[in-house]
Amino acid sequence: MVIYKKPLQFIIAALFSVMPIIANANPTVDSVATTTEQTAKENVSEEQKKVEERAEFIQHHLLDSHGFTLFSYGEKENEHHVGFPLPVILWDEGLHIFSSSEFKHDTAIVESKGKYFKIEHGIVYSCDKNGVVDHQAHTNPLKRPLDFSITKNVFMILVVGLLMFLLFGGLAKSYKKNNGIAKGVGRFFEPIVIFVRDEIAIPNIGEKHYKKYMSHLLSVFFFIWFLNMFGLTPLGVNVTGNIAITAALAIITYLITNISANKNYWGHIFWMPGVPPIMRIVLAPIELLGTIIKPFSLTIRLYANMVAGHIVLMSIIAMMYTFNNVAGSGFSFVLAFVLSILEILVAGLQAYIFTMLTALYFGSACEEHHHEEAHH
Amino acid sequence: MGTIPNLVGAGLIVIGAGLGIGKIGGSAMDAIARQPEASGKIQTAMLIAAALIEGIGFAAFFMGK
Amino acid sequence: MEQLLGTFSLGLFILQIVIFVGLIFLLKKFAWKPILDAVNTREEGIKNALLSAENAKKEMQNLKADNEKLLAEARAERDALMKEAREIKEKMINDAKVEAQAQGEKLIAQAKATIEGEKNAALADLKNQVSTLSIEIAEKVLKEELSNKEAQTKLVDKLLGEAKLN
Numbered sequence: 001m002v003i004y005k006k007p008l009q010f011i012i013a014a015l016f017s018v019m020p021i022i023a024n025a026n027p028t029v030d031s032v033a034t035t036t037e038q039t040a041k042e043n044v045s046e047e048q049k050k051v052e053e054r055a056e057f058i059q060h061h062l063l064d065s066h067g068f069t070l071f072s073y074g075e076k077e078n079e080h081h082v083g084f085p086l087p088v089i090l091w092d093e094g095l096h097i098f099s100s101s102e103f104k105h106d107t108a109i110v111e112s113k114g115k116y117f118k119i120e121h122g123i124v125y126s127c128d129k130n131g132v133v134d135h136q137a138h139t140n141p142l143k144r145p146l147d148f149s150i151t152k153n154v155f156m157i158l159v160v161g162l163l164m165f166l167l168f169g170g171l172a173k174s175y176k177k178n179n180g181i182a183k184g185v186g187r188f189f190e191p192i193v194i195f196v197r198d199e200i201a202i203p204n205i206g207e208k209h210y211k212k213y214m215s216h217l218l219s220v221f222f223f224i225w226f227l228n229m230f231g232l233t234p235l236g237v238n239v240t241g242n243i244a245i246t247a248a249l250a251i252i253t254y255l256i257t258n259i260s261a262n263k264n265y266w267g268h269i270f271w272m273p274g275v276p277p278i279m280r281i282v283l284a285p286i287e288l289l290g291t292i293i294k295p296f297s298l299t300i301r302l303y304a305n306m307v308a309g310h311i312v313l314m315s316i317i318a319m320m321y322t323f324n325n326v327a328g329s330g331f332s333f334v335l336a337f338v339l340s341i342l343e344i345l346v347a348g349l350q351a352y353i354f355t356m357l358t359a360l361y362f363g364s365a366c367e368e369h370h371h372e373e374a375h376h
Numbered sequence: 377m378g379t380i381p382n383l384v385g386a387g388l389i390v391i392g393a394g395l396g397i398g399k400i401g402g403s404a405m406d407a408i409a410r411q412p413e414a415s416g417k418i419q420t421a422m423l424i425a426a427a428l429i430e431g432i433g434f435a436a437f438f439m440g441k
Numbered sequence: 442m443e444q445l446l447g448t449f450s451l452g453l454f455i456l457q458i459v460i461f462v463g464l465i466f467l468l469k470k471f472a473w474k475p476i477l478d479a480v481n482t483r484e485e486g487i488k489n490a491l492l493s494a495e496n497a498k499k500e501m502q503n504l505k506a507d508n509e510k511l512l513a514e515a516r517a518e519r520d521a522l523m524k525e526a527r528e529i530k531e532k533m534i535n536d537a538k539v540e541a542q543a544q545g546e547k548l549i550a551q552a553k554a555t556i557e558g559e560k561n562a563a564l565a566d567l568k569n570q571v572s573t574l575s576i577e578i579a580e581k582v583l584k585e586e587l588s589n590k591e592a593q594t595k596l597v598d599k600l601l602g603e604a605k606l607n
Contacts (some may be wrong), residue, residue: 063448091452123450139446147452154456161464168472175479193476199420214477215469223461244450248457297431304434353427360424438445 054318062238062310063122064153066100070235081105086155090117092126092145100149117145124149153245156237160226164219168193189222196221196355204359209366213359216256220249221355224302228347231306232340240350241306243299250295253358258291261365268364294361298354305350309343386437393433397426 069083085101088110096112103110106119109131118127125133126145137143150158171186182190196218201210227239239245267273269287272280316339319332404422408415586593 064450064453121448123448141446141449141451144451146455147450148456149452151453153453154460157457157460161460164464165467165471168468168476172472172475172479175475181483190476190480194480197477197480203420211477215465215473218473219461219465219468223464242450242453243445243448244454245457247449248454248461252458252461293435297428297435300435300438301427301431304438305430349423353423356420356424357427 051322054321058311058314058318059121061236061314062241062307064151064238064242065106065122066103066119066124066149066151067105068152068155069105086150086152088124089148089150090124090145091148092117096145115145122151123147152237153239153242156227156230156235156239157245160223160230160239163226164222168222192222193218200352200356200359204356205363205366206368208368209362212260213256213362216252217355217359217362220253220358221351224249224354225348225351228306228351229344231310232343232347238306238310240302241310243303246299246302249302249354250298253298253361254291254295257361257365260362262367264367265365294357298357302350302354305346309346313339313343389433389436393429393437396429396433400425400429 066088067081067083067085069081071083072081085099088096088098088100088103090096090112092115094113094115096115096117098110098112102108103119106122109116109118109127109129111117116127116129116131117124118131118133119125120133124145124147125137127133134143167185167189170184171182171189174183174186175181177183197210197214200221201214201217205213224240227237227245230237231240269291270284272283272287275283313336316332316336320329320336323329323332400422404418407418411418
């Protein structure tokens, strides 16, 4: 048992793995689900209802929300939520700003400047007085009001941004104070910064060009890593498991790649050297499509990994309530514990892979001409 | 949840991606066993290859689902 | 795909881009640049220190080699000197021997010559003395003989008697 030789890591791992169980395992009833369920038949058995509730709870956890709910207790009508509301900022032919508490935990329809809004599964839809939503809006983001709210995810992004700023700003300052030697918590992060530089940036981009991309790579790495780790805390945030966030990160990578790309890069896309001219014409659209697929796969990979991790972890925790006996619950507890440790690894690994692939794309964008010899 | 053909397709994708990643992992193990001193480089290459397959697998999975 | 679009929030997407780009620039100015600069300077310092240590080591080695060379040279010189000295000594001894021999021979020859001379002189002297002595004896004998007439006559008679005339 190697793990016992590292008591600190063991305790941290244990804490992380136990925390979600404490915090997330309250099978609260999703309000939207209850309203629909109440209209459903009564002959659905109690057990099946519970299973559905749990599925609903997991689904709810994965989504963004407009208020920050730490935990809730109580059943159905007299359910109490502990947390704080966040501002809702909407653009729908005019600016609408109000507190998320007006949604009454996603149950109420809010009227602002003659427009009506409601929340379904963490997403704001504009609706009419009776709460009827244009059905196209469910699949087309452009049919919805532009939602600039400080949602839970935005709130966490800001928290992580502030954390990073304080942490690495402090590290930068400690260098000045201590004659070039890191002090305090920076000592832990300095090797990681050097790791990103030596293991990710330099091998993939090259000694010559890596410097101009370092800021982006380091920011992306720590941003994803910290948010992944926050996803494992009992706060119940799932920022990197949100498609909009990962898409934004990938789009930034895509833009930087294409803006900083040199002639050689475009030459490889539109006029592939070393192949017959007909093949070049065939290859050009494929290569062009490839540049779009790359950020798309970046987006999906991070999103899917985080979502999958959360679903599996929470399903196993929910199993504890399904078994409802010592043996079964104990088994799923151990399983959840082990899986949480795995998720900590995955949190770092996904940040590493995202940064690594980003660096790889940057590297292809600023590759020097001499590489072409390999094609002949 | 999608229709049954969609789900079967998603399952097939998962099988394919799983086989691919398993093959990569196995080959990497072989390579590390053969050249333990190059394990760092092999691991990096393995992770990248696995991540690329995984990305395509996930993309196809979500499209199918 | 529909599910992905269904959960996609365009506002969050735009907000994330704005926040993240802002974060990159802020961190670049206040964190990454100073951190990487500090790390680079430190690494440069370490590299330089290592390099100078290496140089010092090389210099030491050079110095040591020089010393050894000098020592070897000195040793060779000493050996040469010793050899030369030995040669000179030998030569001197030889020379001395030869000279001494020559001198001795010369001396011996001289002595021999002297001895010969002396001997000759002594012999001559002896001869002179013998001749003088013989003459003196003969004179004395003759004087004696001639003074005794009877004996003389007797002898003459005797001699005449012996000398029978044939």
